[in-house]
Amino acid sequence: MANAFFNVPLPINEPVKGYAPDSPERIELLKTLKELKQQERDIPMHIGGQEVRTGNTVRMSPPHDHKHTLGHFHRGDASHVQQAIDAALDARTEWAELPWEQRAAIFLKAADLLAGPYRARLNAATMLGQSKNAFQAEIDAACEFIDFLRFNVHYMSELYKQQPASSPGMWNRLEHRPLEGFIFALTPFNFTAIAGNLPTSAAMLGNVTVWKPADTQIYSAQVLMELFKEAGVPDGVINLVYVDGPTAGNVIFQHPDFAGIHFTGSTGVFQHIWKTIGENISKYKTYPRIVGETGGKDFIVAHKSAHAKAVAVGISRGAFEYQGQKCSAASRVYLPSNLADEILGYVKEDLATFKMGDVEDLSNFINAVIDEKSFDKLAKYLDAAKADSSVEIIAGGGYDKSKGYFIEPTVIVTKDPKYVTMCEELFGPVVTVYVYEADRFEETLEVVDQTSPYALTGAVFSQDRYAIDLATRKLVQAAGNFYINDKPTGAVVGQQPFGGARASGTNDKAGSILNLLRWVSPRTIKETFVPVVDYRYPFLGAAPAEDLNRDKGI
Numbered sequence: 001m002a003n004a005f006f007n008v009p010l011p012i013n014e015p016v017k018g019y020a021p022d023s024p025e026r027i028e029l030l031k032t033l034k035e036l037k038q039q040e041r042d043i044p045m046h047i048g049g050q051e052v053r054t055g056n057t058v059r060m061s062p063p064h065d066h067k068h069t070l071g072h073f074h075r076g077d078a079s080h081v082q083q084a085i086d087a088a089l090d091a092r093t094e095w096a097e098l099p100w101e102q103r104a105a106i107f108l109k110a111a112d113l114l115a116g117p118y119r120a121r122l123n124a125a126t127m128l129g130q131s132k133n134a135f136q137a138e139i140d141a142a143c144e145f146i147d148f149l150r151f152n153v154h155y156m157s158e159l160y161k162q163q164p165a166s167s168p169g170m171w172n173r174l175e176h177r178p179l180e181g182f183i184f185a186l187t188p189f190n191f192t193a194i195a196g197n198l199p200t201s202a203a204m205l206g207n208v209t210v211w212k213p214a215d216t217q218i219y220s221a222q223v224l225m226e227l228f229k230e231a232g233v234p235d236g237v238i239n240l241v242y243v244d245g246p247t248a249g250n251v252i253f254q255h256p257d258f259a260g261i262h263f264t265g266s267t268g269v270f271q272h273i274w275k276t277i278g279e280n281i282s283k284y285k286t287y288p289r290i291v292g293e294t295g296g297k298d299f300i301v302a303h304k305s306a307h308a309k310a311v312a313v314g315i316s317r318g319a320f321e322y323q324g325q326k327c328s329a330a331s332r333v334y335l336p337s338n339l340a341d342e343i344l345g346y347v348k349e350d351l352a353t354f355k356m357g358d359v360e361d362l363s364n365f366i367n368a369v370i371d372e373k374s375f376d377k378l379a380k381y382l383d384a385a386k387a388d389s390s391v392e393i394i395a396g397g398g399y400d401k402s403k404g405y406f407i408e409p410t411v412i413v414t415k416d417p418k419y420v421t422m423c424e425e426l427f428g429p430v431v432t433v434y435v436y437e438a439d440r441f442e443e444t445l446e447v448v449d450q451t452s453p454y455a456l457t458g459a460v461f462s463q464d465r466y467a468i469d470l471a472t473r474k475l476v477q478a479a480g481n482f483y484i485n486d487k488p489t490g491a492v493v494g495q496q497p498f499g500g501a502r503a504s505g506t507n508d509k510a511g512s513i514l515n516l517l518r519w520v521s522p523r524t525i526k527e528t529f530v531p532v533v534d535y536r537y538p539f540l541g542a543a544p545a546e547d548l549n550r551d552k553g554i
């Protein structure tokens, strides 16, 4: 046990590398992509430090080249979920009792390994497995996850520093215990950083975890697990299983030691999970923490004073980067009649220059959507829009899955602010635009607020401070991350804590002290130095405190 209070290194955001032609990072990334493509990886589960292979293997392929085989992962069943829980609970006491600075050092080491020797590998795995271009992989798998690790260590030390006041004669202390049980980290396909953050943020605070990623993120999850091992995460602290969601849920949500879920994914799945936990509530030793960041129907609303080109870039990048598969992606846009043609003209110009294709050609801005299920769903929405005379597709609309799951970046214009693609989360490169009468800004803000059950991100573009103020007030509940004259994507850890309310989640703000608070159970310790030895109040004749002290011979 160390005899000192430690300060952790102050975090700064990891600089984003540029991948310019002939830059060392570009050369290394291209080399790593080539090497990974030549291998067929055999990917086991990781339970209690053991690699677990079942022989029930599932093929993995790049979404942009589905005939290519990247490798196979070993599919587990309910028994593996149970083994992972047992391994976590076995590791629990030793991990919880490890001094916090030792836990901090492990995750700071993970951040440095990722900033250095693991960077190209995790980025390349994310590019191939999840079809991200080099820039999108860099801001996610490398920079955002490095930031999560370093900032969370810093927030952990800030959390531990917060102590209560103590009146004379006593010392009050607050300790932040890990939760009593295990945490289930259930992670989505679209951000490698989120997949890494959900188990590590809880583990950092002394918790043990069972982690189940989306099947389509397993290829990069394996690299994350290798990183955790090399950084020194002890066996059993993070257990990685590849089972289908309901199989995992059936074991986990019945278990008396289930102490919390750290979830990111769709709203429907989260609501189902919450209901299941509610039905099982009397089975648990402790009330489980339920943290879930879920879907969105994110908006851009432009005022008649807006800078037209800035709005257009907000749409081109905010709606189409990573094929619109960010929970934050703009998918409904409200343009004023005085600027709509100009803005849409710029957007069409941008889209005409977007290149779509494989991730290894770094000039491609657009790659594939994640899988066939997503492709088919998006194609259906596009077919419906094509058949609907009340809407017009002004750009894109095409799709092709012969080589990869490619959907053209698409702009739909509707006269109905409640048209289906203005309301439902599509999670793809499709944005719908409604043009409003330029003088009806305030009524339009009400439509923006009331159109969707979600409240994740949103942006207002205006050069008029009164309009900005009005939108900020009218849309106070419409977005957990609200942007002024910027696209609604690209939140940075430590700068724009991320999360939404309403149907978008519990808004526990990943990568902030607010999130870490959910993974601890504080214990207050009051120590009285000289205890009272007379039950009577002073007005009932108790001796003054000095006399009491004298009684004790002090």
Ligand SMILES: NC(=O)c1ccc[n+]([C@@H]2O[C@H](COP(=O)([O-])OP(=O)(O)OC[C@H]3O[C@@H](n4cnc5c(N)ncnc54)[C@H](O)[C@@H]3O)[C@@H](O)[C@H]2O)c1
Pocket (backbone or CB within 6 Å): 186, 187, 188, 189, 190, 191, 194, 212, 213, 214, 215, 244, 245, 246, 248, 249, 264, 265, 266, 267, 269, 270, 272, 293, 294, 295, 296, 326, 327, 328, 425, 427, 456, 498, 499, 500, 504, 505
């Ligand atoms: N708000 C945020 O911060 C945020 C961030 C990223 C993604 N998202 C949301 O995530 C969704 C996209 O990710 P996805 O497609 O991976 O989400 P998803 O809900 O399909 O899957 C998330 C995880 O839940 C598992 N799962 C699915 N059904 C389950 C069930 N019945 N029981 C238990 N587990 C189950 C999946 O296997 C996966 O591991 C979008 O809705 C997006 O908006 C939100």
Ligand SMILES: N[C@@H](CCC=O)C(=O)O
Pocket (backbone or CB within 6 Å): 190, 191, 325, 326, 327, 328, 329, 488, 489, 490, 491, 492, 498
């Ligand atoms: N934090 C990311 C979104 C994560 C969800 O998919 C952003 O701000 O764009």
